[in-house]
Amino acid sequence: MPAAVSSSNGALTRETILQEAVQMASELGLEGLSIGRLAEATGLSKAGLFAHFGSKEELQLATLKTVRDRVAMEVFVPAFKAPRGLKRLVAVCDRWLAYAESEIFRGGCPIAAASSEFDGRPGPVKDYTAECMAELRQTLARLIREAKAAGELSKEADPEQLAYEFHALALGANGAFQLFGDRAAFAMSRRAIKDRLRAFTAPGTRLPPL
Amino acid sequence: MPAAVSSSNGALTRETILQEAVQMASELGLEGLSIGRLAEATGLSKAGLFAHFGSKEELQLATLKTVRDRVAMEVFVPAFKAPRGLKRLVAVCDRWLAYAESEIFRGGCPIAAASSEFDGRPGPVKDYTAECMAELRQTLARLIREAKAAGELSKEADPEQLAYEFHALALGANGAFQLFGDRAAFAMSRRAIKDRLRAFTAPGTRLPPL
DNA sequence: TGACAAAACGAACGATCGTTTTATTGTTGG
DNA sequence: CCAACAATAAAACGATCGTTCGTTTTGTCA
Numbered sequence: 247m248p249a250a251v252s253s254s255n256g257a258l259t260r261e262t263i264l265q266e267a268v269q270m271a272s273e274l275g276l277e278g279l280s281i282g283r284l285a286e287a288t289g290l291s292k293a294g295l296f297a298h299f300g301s302k303e304e305l306q307l308a309t310l311k312t313v314r315d316r317v318a319m320e321v322f323v324p325a326f327k328a329p330r331g332l333k334r335l336v337a338v339c340d341r342w343l344a345y346a347e348s349e350i351f352r353g354g355c356p357i358a359a360a361s362s363e364f365d366g367r368p369g370p371v372k373d374y375t376a377e378c379m380a381e382l383r384q385t386l387a388r389l390i391r392e393a394k395a396a397g398e399l400s401k402e403a404d405p406e407q408l409a410y411e412f413h414a415l416a417l418g419a420n421g422a423f424q425l426f427g428d429r430a431a432f433a434m435s436r437r438a439i440k441d442r443l444r445a446f447t448a449p450g451t452r453l454p455p456l
Numbered sequence: 457m458p459a460a461v462s463s464s465n466g467a468l469t470r471e472t473i474l475q476e477a478v479q480m481a482s483e484l485g486l487e488g489l490s491i492g493r494l495a496e497a498t499g500l501s502k503a504g505l506f507a508h509f510g511s512k513e514e515l516q517l518a519t520l521k522t523v524r525d526r527v528a529m530e531v532f533v534p535a536f537k538a539p540r541g542l543k544r545l546v547a548v549c550d551r552w553l554a555y556a557e558s559e560i561f562r563g564g565c566p567i568a569a570a571s572s573e574f575d576g577r578p579g580p581v582k583d584y585t586a587e588c589m590a591e592l593r594q595t596l597a598r599l600i601r602e603a604k605a606a607g608e609l610s611k612e613a614d615p616e617q618l619a620y621e622f623h624a625l626a627l628g629a630n631g632a633f634q635l636f637g638d639r640a641a642f643a644m645s646r647r648a649i650k651d652r653l654r655a656f657t658a659p660g661t662r663l664p665p666l
Numbered sequence: 667t668g669a670c671a672a673a674a675c676g677a678a679c680g681a682t683c684g685t686t687t688t689a690t691t692g693t694t695g696g
Numbered sequence: 697c698c699a700a701c702a703a704t705a706a707a708a709c710g711a712t713c714g715t716t717c718g719t720t721t722t723g724t725c726a
Contacts, residue, residue, distance in 0.1 A: 255723080256673065273576040277487070281714065294674040302714060353576040362572040365634035366483040366563040376635050410644045414628025418620070421627065424575035425586050434620045445655065465703070491684065504704040512684060
């Protein structure tokens with residue numbers, strides 16, 4: 247019977263590999279992530295590393311999954327501690343922008359990068375990135391609906407429309423920061439979201455800080 | 457003395473190559489654009505094609521330049537026929553979104569794709585894409601300033617801020633369309649820009665159709 | 667201690683990459 | 697007519713890619 251607590255070494259090195267992989271993928275893309283370079287960076291042999299995944303596509307998917315988990319930990323988990331409604335909505339926007347600005351991944355959000363890299367290449371990798379992107383947008387839409395239900399946003403607020411806009415502004419800040427190295431992009435996206443929310447906040451409700 | 461009218465064959469096949477290259481680049485990225493595949497697609501030999509550019513980087517730059525010229529022709533030239541001010545501003549936004557939706561390039565705007573692909577790879581290609589992206593944003597900012605000067609937008613309108621937002625919404629529509637195949641993204645970006653402009657239009661000025 | 671399985675290794679595979687070299691065209695100007 | 701030239705081709709270069717193979721190390725349990 248295998249030990250229940252840990253697979254001892256295998257799962258651990260797999261974790262080490264993926265930590266290096268997400269950094270490489272954020273800078274060079276999921277295709278630029280090469281097994282040889284990744285092996286060299288982790289001190290493993292190509293074959294030894296390869297055996298952990300079985301194919302490059304599986305490595306790419308595992309890398310994306312690692313990123314998704316990290317985003318959940320950095321963005322969604324803390325943001326969902328805010329009470330349902332406008333505060334939670336603002337918290338998700340704020341946390342995602344902070345995540346993109348934090349340089350946790352040196353080349354920006356790898357999922358955002360992959361969604362651009364693979365949008366013209368049908369397959370499981372594109373499907374997974376599309377799923378991640380849709381998840382963020384749908385979450386935003388749901389939070390907006392909840393803020394409306396709580397009476398904090400006016401009935402004229404269109405959840406899908408606003409979620410689309412906030413999503414575009416978040417990705418825009420991530421991209422502008424990577425391309426121009428200008429952190430002002432985050433402030434501008436924050437301001438845009440604030441201004442847009444202010445136009446729909448019901449009278450008597452204060453906008454949480456962003 | 458070289459013939460003034462045409463370099464006979466060389467420049468023509470170079471043009472043919474680049475027409476194929478922009479399509480490939482829009483779908484597979486500027487790195488995915490391989491000389492072997494491009495040679496096969498154009499019926500040339502690898503060496504014959506290669507001789508036209510001298511290096512892959514030069515091919516990538518020439519491809520981007522071809523795209524930039526096409527954007528100028530499809531977006532800026534027609535949009536600048538509109539009178540200076542709000543109409544011209546709206547025309548640029550409208551034309552850019554129409555360009556992204558038109559599938560002139562099957563994989564979306566190659567410059568937008570390259571800006572994401574190369575933002576982590578310093579060099580001439582990144583520099584050129586950054587220049588193109590900055591040009592669009594600065595043009596938008598200038599048109600907003602002109603609309604303010606014409607009294608069509610209120611003094612509270614921040615040109616750089618609004619230009620940043622419109623740019624993000626344009627890129628967002630391009631990306632969402634490529635990833636999800638959903639043309640509704642263009643309508644949502646149009647609506648977002650309209651709503652944002654409406655908030656700043658001076659009393660008595662009508663918003664041009666978008 | 668001996669058996670067994672997981673993990674990692676070194677070496678090689680065929681394919682493709684960008685690039686270089688050498689040679690062969692077809693056109694053009696003196 | 698021939699020299700000069702631009703354009704293309706064929707073949708090969710070394711490098712790197714993802715992947716496979718067989719072997720060896722490592723660790724655990726009976």
